[in-house]
Each structure stands twice: as structure tokens, then as C-alpha cells.
Amino acid sequence: MKILVTGTSGQLARSLAERAEGRADIVLVGRPDFDLENPATFAPVLRSVAPDMVINAAAHTGVDLQEDEPERAFRINAEAPAELARLTRLAGIPIVQVSTDYVFDGRVAQPYIETDVPNPQTVYGCSKLAGEEAVRAGNPDHLVVRTAWVVSRHGRNFVKTMLSLAATRDRLQVVEDQFGNPTEAHDLADGLLAAAASWRKQGGFPQGLYHLAGQGRASWYELAAHVFAVSASLGGPSALVEPVGSEHWPAKAARPANSQLSSDAFARDFTYRAGEWRGRVAALVAELVGSTNS
Numbered sequence: 001m002k003i004l005v006t007g008t009s010g011q012l013a014r015s016l017a018e019r020a021e022g023r024a025d026i027v028l029v030g031r032p033d034f035d036l037e038n039p040a041t042f043a044p045v046l047r048s049v050a051p052d053m054v055i056n057a058a059a060h061t062g063v064d065l066q067e068d069e070p071e072r073a074f075r076i077n078a079e080a081p082a083e084l085a086r087l088t089r090l091a092g093i094p095i096v097q098v099s100t101d102y103v104f105d106g107r108v109a110q111p112y113i114e115t116d117v118p119n120p121q122t123v124y125g126c127s128k129l130a131g132e133e134a135v136r137a138g139n140p141d142h143l144v145v146r147t148a149w150v151v152s153r154h155g156r157n158f159v160k161t162m163l164s165l166a167a168t169r170d171r172l173q174v175v176e177d178q179f180g181n182p183t184e185a186h187d188l189a190d191g192l193l194a195a196a197a198s199w200r201k202q203g204g205f206p207q208g209l210y211h212l213a214g215q216g217r218a219s220w221y222e223l224a225a226h227v228f229a230v231s232a233s234l235g236g237p238s239a240l241v242e243p244v245g246s247e248h249w250p251a252k253a254a255r256p257a258n259s260q261l262s263s264d265a266f267a268r269d270f271t272y273r274a275g276e277w278r279g280r281v282a283a284l285v286a287e288l289v290g291s292t293n294s
């Protein structure tokens with residue numbers, strides 16, 4: 001099965017390319033040939049690749065930046081998926097849209113399930129929710145997968161930021177009152193490939209919306225502390241982490257206090273669960289520290 005994946009350097013796109021070997025033929029497309037801000041670039045690329053499925057893994061992921069550029073956020077995260085949905089429907093192929101835990105306002109204590117009502121509080125969350133709705137409306141053969149707190153050796157993410165800050169600082173303040181599910185991008189990739197294989201076998205997806213995130217709950221503080229504990233044990237960079245409340249960490253976009261996702265429906269329908277966050281983050285830190293030390 002040939003899958004066109006948007007985003008050449010993104011965490012998920014690169015992880016999909018790495019994990020697909022023997023399971024699918026992945027074609028990564030990105031700027032300038034395929035630019036989510038320029039829908040005229042979509043059809044020629046789709047025609048020349050002729051995929052069996054499209055996974056839209058690319059997005060404007062700068063959560064704070066988007067508060068200052070909402071039009072651009074909506075162009076990339078909502079209008080582009082709408083056009084991709086239209087083109088994939090015309091081509092008679094399915095589209096998988098990757099979305100976010102930040103569609104929720106975070107005002108409940110338990111993990112969110114697919115039937116919970118979104119209420120995004122940021123431009124990013126609003127634009128991604130609009131993208132979900134556009135894909136749902138534009139192509140009946142669709143899958144929307146919400147994920148959370150993605151980390152990997154690729155691109156930019158919290159784990160890599162912590163390790164690089166520790167190279168120059170002894171002490172860091174990290175927010176202790178926002179909770180979510182750290183997710184290794186390769187686990188997300190494995191899940192999407194399992195869903196793609198199921199689509200091929202069954203000729204469709206059991207339902208249109210799923211959550212897929214790492215197992216276990218973490219705060220940003222717990223995640224940072226774990227990164228440094230593992231890194232220190234391996235002789236890598238480490239810093240003292242001081243837990244602080246969100247009010248001490250002014251950010252343009254207000255993150256949800258709880259954006260945990262329940263991945264039970266995904267596990268039920270695709271027989272796949274992402275790994276438990278502590279083990280997956282430990283393996284990632286070992287990989288990152290090892291590559292720095294060698």
C-alpha cells in the first residue's frame with residue numbers, strides 16, 4: 001500500500017517513514033513542492049504519487065506563535081485539510097487527519113474519550129478542530145486521530161528542549177499543574193500503520209474519530225524530572241527541576257490543565273496501544289544522550 005504523508009521533517013512523518021518498512025510504501029511530501037499554504041500544489045503531487053491513502057501529518061504546531069497569526073494557522077490546519085479531503089474523495093482514497101488533545105479545555109479530571117465535547121481555548125486548538133470538521137465533511141472515508149505531547153529524536157519537542165537547556169543551565173522551572181500523555185512519535189506511527197492495515201483488510205475504518213496517546217499520566221514537571229534522572233544516570237546533561245504553577249509560566253496560549261486522552265477505543269478496534277510514557281521516554285533519552293556522547 002502506498003501512503004502519501006505530508007511533512008518531510010516532522011516528528012510523525014519521519015517516524016512513519018522509519019516504521020513502515022515492509023508494511024507500506026511511504027512517500028513524504030513537503031515544502032516547497034507541497035505547501036499547505038498553497039492548495040494549488042496539492043493536486044499535481046497527488047497525481048504524480050498516486051497513493052492508496054493520505055496521512056496529513058503536517059501542521060502548524062507552534063502553539064504560542066499561532067496566537068499572533070490565526071489566519072495562517074487556519075490556512076494550514078483547517079483550509080488545507082479541507083482541500084485534501086476534497087481531493088482524496090475525488091480520487092476515491094481515504095484520508096487520515098492527525099489532530100490534538102488541545103481541542104479540549106482541560107476542565108475535567110479524567111482522560112477524554114471520543115464522545116466528549118471539544119472546547120478549544122487556543123488558536124491552535126480551534127484551527128485543528130476546524131481541520132477535523134473539514135475532513136469529516138469532505139471525505140466520508142476518513143479517520144481523525146487525536147494525539148498528545150509528541151516526543152521523538154526528530155524535530156523539536158519537550159524532551160530535546162530540556163536536554164539542550166540543561167547544557168547551559170543548572171536549574172529550570174517547569175509547570176506542575178498541566179497533565180497529559182507523553183507519546184513517542186514512533187508509537188503513534190505504529191498505531192496509524194495498524195489502522196491503515198485494518199482499513200485495507202476491512203475496506204474502511206470502524207469509526208471516524210479515535211484518540212491515540214502514550215499510556216500513563218504526566219505533568220510537564222514529572223516529564224522533565226524523568227528526562228533528567230535518566231540522562232544523569234547515563235552521564236548526560238541534567239538540571240535541577242523546580243515545580244511551578246502555570247501562573248508562574250506566562251505563555252501566549254493557555255494550555256489545558258488536563259488533556260489526557262483515553263486510547264481504549266483505538267486499542268479495541270486496532271489491537272494497538274502506545275507504550276507507557278516512562279519507559280518510552282527513558283529509551284528516547286538513552287538514544288539522544290548516546291548519540292551526543294558518541
Ligand SMILES: NC(=O)c1ccc[n+]([C@@H]2O[C@H](COP(=O)([O-])OP(=O)(O)OC[C@H]3O[C@@H](n4cnc5c(N)ncnc54)[C@H](OP(=O)(O)O)[C@@H]3O)[C@@H](O)[C@H]2O)c1
Pocket residue numbers: 006007008009010011012013030031034035036037056057058059060061076098099100101128146147148149150151155156
Ligand atoms: N507535537 C506535538 O506535541 C503534538 C501534540 C498533539 C498533536 N500533534 C499533531 O500531530 C501531528 C504531527 O505533529 P509533529 O509533532 O510530527 O509535528 P512537527 O514535528 O512540528 O512537524 C510539522 C510538519 O508540518 C510541516 N509543515 C508546516 N507548515 C507546512 C506547510 N505550510 N506546508 C507543508 N508542510 C508544512 C513542517 O514542515 P517543515 O519541515 O517544512 O517545517 C513539519 O514537517 C500534527 O498534526 C500535530 O498537530 C502534535
